[in-house]
Amino acid sequence: MDNLEEMYNEIIMEHSMNSYNKKKLSSHDFCDLGHNPNCGDEIEIEVKLNGDVIEDMAFSGHGCAISQSSTSVMIDVLKGKTVKEAKEIIATFIGMIKREITDEEELEKLEDAIAFKNISNMPARVKCALLAWHTMEDILKKLEEGEK
Amino acid sequence: MDYKKDFPVLVERNIAYLDSGATTQKPQSVIDAVEKYYKKHNANPHRGAYSLSIEATEAYENGRDKIAKFINASREEVIVTKNASEALNLVAYSYGLDNLKDTDEIVLSIMEHHSNLVPWQYVSRKTGAKLKYMYINDNYELDMDEVKAKITDKTKVVGIVHISNVTGTINNVKEIIDYAHSKGAVVVLDVSQSIPHMKIDVKELDADFVAFSGHKMLAPLGIGILFGKKELLTKMTPFLYGGDMIEYVYEDHTTFAPLPSKFEAGTQNVGGVVGMSAAIDYIEAVGYENIEKHERELVDYAVEKLSKLDYITLYMTNNPKHHSAVISFNIKGVHPHDVASILDNEGVCVRSGNHCAQPLLRYIGIDSTCRASFYLYNTKEDVDRLVAAVEKAYKMFEKYLKK
Ligand SMILES: Cc1ncc(COP(=O)(O)O)c(C=O)c1O
Numbered sequence: 200m201d202n203l204e205e206m207y208n209e210i211i212m213e214h215s216m217n218s219y220n221k222k223k224l225s226s227h228d229f230c231d232l233g234h235n236p237n238c239g240d241e242i243e244i245e246v247k248l249n250g251d252v253i254e255d256m257a258f259s260g261h262g263c264a265i266s267q268s269s270t271s272v273m274i275d276v277l278k279g280k281t282v283k284e285a286k287e288i289i290a291t292f293i294g295m296i297k298r299e300i301t302d303e304e305e306l307e308k309l310e311d312a313i314a315f316k317n318i319s320n321m322p323a324r325v326k327c328a329l330l331a332w333h334t335m336e337d338i339l340k341k342l343e344e345g346e347k
Numbered sequence: 348m349d350y351k352k353d354f355p356v357l358v359e360r361n362i363a364y365l366d367s368g369a370t371t372q373k374p375q376s377v378i379d380a381v382e383k384y385y386k387k388h389n390a391n392p393h394r395g396a397y398s399l400s401i402e403a404t405e406a407y408e409n410g411r412d413k414i415a416k417f418i419n420a421s422r423e424e425v426i427v428t429k430n431a432s433e434a435l436n437l438v439a440y441s442y443g444l445d446n447l448k449d450t451d452e453i454v455l456s457i458m459e460h461h462s463n464l465v466p467w468q469y470v471s472r473k474t475g476a477k478l479k480y481m482y483i484n485d486n487y488e489l490d491m492d493e494v495k496a497k498i499t500d501k502t503k504v505v506g507i508v509h510i511s512n513v514t515g516t517i518n519n520v521k522e523i524i525d526y527a528h529s530k531g532a533v534v535v536l537d538v539s540q541s542i543p544h545m546k547i548d549v550k551e552l553d554a555d556f557v558a559f560s561g562h563k564m565l566a567p568l569g570i571g572i573l574f575g576k577k578e579l580l581t582k583m584t585p586f587l588y589g590g591d592m593i594e595y596v597y598e599d600h601t602t603f604a605p606l607p608s609k610f611e612a613g614t615q616n617v618g619g620v621v622g623m624s625a626a627i628d629y630i631e632a633v634g635y636e637n638i639e640k641h642e643r644e645l646v647d648y649a650v651e652k653l654s655k656l657d658y659i660t661l662y663m664t665n666n667p668k669h670h671s672a673v674i675s676f677n678i679k680g681v682h683p684h685d686v687a688s689i690l691d692n693e694g695v696c697v698r699s700g701n702h703c704a705q706p707l708l709r710y711i712g713i714d715s716t717c718r719a720s721f722y723l724y725n726t727k728e729d730v731d732r733l734v735a736a737v738e739k740a741y742k743m744f745e746k747y748l749k750k
Pocket of ligand 1: 368369430432462463508510537539540560
């Protein structure tokens, strides 16, 4: 990649090194562990619902700057959204990383998560960026299937 | 000496290739030998009466002779596999499963690569034999005291890596092998990380089984070697069954071919063996003394440079005599994958992760490291590029690091 600093930008660095979303919730409705056995990254995501709105989220675990920041930014973006909205945002994020969605207007709903757009130029790191989003996708799937 | 010019990938690409511990680049002579085999002599070995097939058979068996001589073994003791992992699995399945019982012990060093560890967990589960580990000290070395505390009269198998692919520690395997033998145990020695850098003489070491991969010593991918002492191999049951490893096949039973064919089922990797022969020629032409001297200078230089950076942790012994050409390190507070990506952007190839040695990393108390591993084609300039890239990586993260 021509300019690596573009990837390791302010948003990503701040979220990865000093995230306010890295904590434990006092209570949660759903909790799931995402891990990447190849690199050892482990991220636990907690979700608290109010009706069908995501009221609060937090994460814990360890991993590289890309996986940590991607998790933290995802939490910022999904908090306060309905489950349906969250699913759309996750699908859009995954589509952006896979370069299947390029329409600027559509990508706007990703808010700060758009900072990960160029990760597709670093194929070795794509899985780091996607870890939290896939984990959250699984959580929402479980939620739909009605199991706790 | 400039060995880099012999390696097309390193000539064509402007990279500092510091991942030879994972696999080495291949010299032109190895590439040429493989090409020549496929262009001029290829046929199914051992199966045809026509001259082309005989040429393929000769290429294969001459290669075996060369490998045997290289490690000071006899030809029946040299089994061709696809890599070190397969060689180690062969020992676990064909020796371990048949010879261990629930009152026995298997003793491994905590430094083992997963390939000399996970198969023994399987053997332990199947036979009930107890699995025990020999741990390293604070200097990333295995003390003889620890060896003697763990290997007992109950120990039937000892698995030991000659050089750790994470810490680069050179284990005192001769002493460990002698001690294990005094307790009646059989030793499975993994020389994957040592044979590229130093002479391995299986007779002198007196190891019972020795495994390595060709691709870490300039040979093509897909070829590995298991050495086993003849008296052990003779008594063992085959690992894989099928063509070429048989003598007579009846409807309900089979008699097996003599060594080494008994352990080589199916059509073998002739091109790989030919490439391995050429790799041995290359190593012998350079000479292990020259390889060791060159690498010693490089590694000393790299350690000196990296030690000056106070934000770096090195995971290696401070005794250079016990350390090979692998340097594991971390930038404090920065994840190794981020470091490796930034290094990659500077044309520096290092590995990051757990290096297929999760129990060792867990024991050290970390989940991953960056690893720079050196070989004869590396230069001081490669080290300078590494150090400059590490400095750059640190600068990118510096202002965000929690103090
Ligand atoms: C010490 C050691 N043993 C065994 C292996 C396994 O080699 P392979 O993957 O070629 O089977 C490796 C390489 O990854 C290694 O470094």
